[in-house]
Amino acid sequence: MSNIKPIAMTLGEPGGIGPELALKAWLSRKDHVLPPFFILSPKTIMDQTIESLGLRVKTKVINEVSQTGKFFEDALPVFEIPGTAQDIEHGTASSKTASIVIDSITHAVNLTRSGTASAVVTNPIQKSALYQAGFKHPGHTEFLAELSGPGTIPVMMLANSQLRVVPMTIHIALSEVPKQLTREMIKQLVRITSKSLQRDFGLEKPRLAIAGLNPHAGEDGSMGDEEIRIMRPAIKALQNDGFDVVGPLPADTMFHAEARANYDVALCSYHDQALIPVKTLDFHGGVNVTLGLPFIRTSPDHGTALDIAGKGIARPDSLIAAIKMAAEMAHKRVAGNAASQGA
Numbered sequence: 001m002s003n004i005k006p007i008a009m010t011l012g013e014p015g016g017i018g019p020e021l022a023l024k025a026w027l028s029r030k031d032h033v034l035p036p037f038f039i040l041s042p043k044t045i046m047d048q049t050i051e052s053l054g055l056r057v058k059t060k061v062i063n064e065v066s067q068t069g070k071f072f073e074d075a076l077p078v079f080e081i082p083g084t085a086q087d088i089e090h091g092t093a094s095s096k097t098a099s100i101v102i103d104s105i106t107h108a109v110n111l112t113r114s115g116t117a118s119a120v121v122t123n124p125i126q127k128s129a130l131y132q133a134g135f136k137h138p139g140h141t142e143f144l145a146e147l148s149g150p151g152t153i154p155v156m157m158l159a160n161s162q163l164r165v166v167p168m169t170i171h172i173a174l175s176e177v178p179k180q181l182t183r184e185m186i187k188q189l190v191r192i193t194s195k196s197l198q199r200d201f202g203l204e205k206p207r208l209a210i211a212g213l214n215p216h217a218g219e220d221g222s223m224g225d226e227e228i229r230i231m232r233p234a235i236k237a238l239q240n241d242g243f244d245v246v247g248p249l250p251a252d253t254m255f256h257a258e259a260r261a262n263y264d265v266a267l268c269s270y271h272d273q274a275l276i277p278v279k280t281l282d283f284h285g286g287v288n289v290t291l292g293l294p295f296i297r298t299s300p301d302h303g304t305a306l307d308i309a310g311k312g313i314a315r316p317d318s319l320i321a322a323i324k325m326a327a328e329m330a331h332k333r334v335a336g337n338a339a340s341q342g343a
């Protein structure tokens, strides 16, 4: 395996389970053979979490990302960002810490885009707390796209060992979905998803399936006509361009085991159509990955879990899966770059 740069992990909502998960992931570094990672956080927040949960973890402030590997064996490396733990209450999200949460993300992106870190792994944010502080983006996905510059089209994909899904529309009201679904948008999402499955997931010819919007995929137009007006022409054009794409399929019958065997990724019309099956099949093994960015970003598939924060019972499985997926993607990119330079 190639060597990759350290992974940059963000703090997420300090009152949620993110800090606990980062510490638990570090504790499992040997069992899971995790690559070196560091967290962007005020050191006091991590130390307070260690103390309140009674975890046997040391932290070590690093001044340079390159020091991560040197200390990772013995301590969780912390790349300090300004802030203190004094406003934090486990189980309560607060807009007072919004600047820490956002700084952690922007620094992680900068370090990754400059090539100092290999990937960004984000801990969950409490969207409502950030909105109260004036954050204008629906979630990480859209914020990361803005940080990446004009023209970036972010594609949210959630994946576990049984299913990959892409919600074609993301954090919008259900009533807005039919307005946002267009032929051009479907074509762009298929192109980005297909390319990423080839480059980052090693699928030579990805098979994509598109879920209809309406019951029974519209039942030939009698229950909605988006399938006829928008989806079928987009799919036909994509097939003509050589993509292995089928649909629109009735969403209710495309997620059982035999149906899932027929495709590598399902592109769904809206958030919950995509995320309910993937989180139901394997909540703790799921990873949220953003395709279409100029850097690698993964995240656990769950949120801040305020109801269990501070209790010491949060499971780090999904964060661990996100670290592993980021590392695998980074290795594939290093190998791909080496191959193209040698060619």
Ligand SMILES: NC(=O)c1ccc[n+]([C@@H]2O[C@H](COP(=O)([O-])OP(=O)(O)OC[C@H]3O[C@@H](n4cnc5c(N)ncnc54)[C@H](O)[C@@H]3O)[C@@H](O)[C@H]2O)c1
Residues within 6 Å of the ligand: 017, 122, 123, 124, 125, 126, 127, 128, 140, 288, 299, 300, 301, 302, 303, 304, 305, 306, 307, 308, 313, 314, 315, 316, 317, 318
């Ligand atoms: N990547 C992200 O930043 C991200 C992802 C999803 C949700 N969110 C945000 O998180 C907040 C809370 O969302 P929610 O309540 O819908 O979903 P949630 O995933 O936080 O919680 C749903 C349920 O699952 C449990 N749970 C979640 N993670 C767990 C873990 N690691 N171990 C054990 N149990 C776990 C919780 O205790 C809760 O009962 C919202 O603001 C939402 O927008 C953020």
Ligand SMILES: N[C@H](C(=O)O)[C@H](O)COP(=O)(O)O
Residues within 6 Å of the ligand: 138, 139, 140, 141, 142, 275, 288, 299, 301, 302, 303
């Ligand atoms: N839609 C995601 C989910 O429910 O898991 C989640 O809100 C994360 O979104 P961002 O990665 O954009 O924050």
